[in-house]
Amino acid sequence: GENVEQHPSTLSVQEGDSAVIKCTYSDSASNYFPWYKQELGKGPQLIIDIRSNVGEKKDQRIAVTLNKTAKHFSLHITETQPEDSAVYFCAAKNFGNEKLTFGTGTRLTIIP
Amino acid sequence: DGGITQSPKYLFRKEGQNVTLSCEQNLNHDAMYWYRQDPGQGLRLIYYSQIVNDFQKGDIAEGYSVSREKKESFPLTVTSAQKNPTAFYLCASSTMGGPGSYEQYFGPGTRLTVT
Numbered sequence: 001g002e003n004v005e006q007h008p009s010t011l012s013v014q015e016g017d018s019a020v021i022k023c024t025y026s027d028s029a030s031n032y033f034p035w036y037k038q039e040l041g042k043g044p045q046l047i048i049d050i051r052s053n054v055g056e057k058k059d060q061r062i063a064v065t066l067n068k069t070a071k072h073f074s075l076h077i078t079e080t081q082p083e084d085s086a087v088y089f090c091a092a093k094n095f096g097n098e099k100l101t102f103g104t105g106t107r108l109t110i111i112p
Numbered sequence: 113d114g115g116i117t118q119s120p121k122y123l124f125r126k127e128g129q130n131v132t133l134s135c136e137q138n139l140n141h142d143a144m145y146w147y148r149q150d151p152g153q154g155l156r157l158i159y160y161s162q163i164v165n166d167f168q169k170g171d172i173a174e175g176y177s178v179s180r181e182k183k184e185s186f187p188l189t190v191t192s193a194q195k196n197p198t199a200f201y202l203c204a205s206s207t208m209g210g211p212g213s214y215e216q217y218f219g220p221g222t223r224l225t226v227t
Binding site: 004006009032034036041042043044045048049050090093095098099100102103104105 | 116118133141143152153155156157160162168170171173202204214215216217218219223
């Protein structure tokens, strides 16, 4: 089955700087890669996703890049703000499979 | 408001008791999922259902049971056979087929504590 590894487990960034979280996956058939943000005591919220037919996707201050050859994808947050502090999860899925496989999460702390 | 509701937010039970967690969605989604989240870990799939009256085991189904009698509802029962039931439980839903069918949306979660 699919295995997703996520790094780092914790990340502290000065407000205004950029943050990068990286994930690798094992199943070359995976073709959908979402990122979720989870605030304390709440459910995860989908913030951006990418499909295997594109290499990069942007939405304001966040972007995701995908390297299918190397089987890794990354989340980039620019101009970080205090409200970006949360736990971020990556995940991977094969269109023919209903199961999402999640990474173990990255706790991002933005230092004012 | 459209979305997924889970109740209650906090649940306390004594060891040996079965407990049922509620999940309701009004998004008209066909598929529903239950995940378990433990500190420092990712989300692990317990059960999922793609259609009424049908469901499949996920990666950690032992000690859990589900039903899907209505499209909107997917309750999870944590039985006394679950060896370590204390966790944060998350329900999610998604459409089936079409361009948005891969996006799973999550409810607010239920924190279950068993003592």
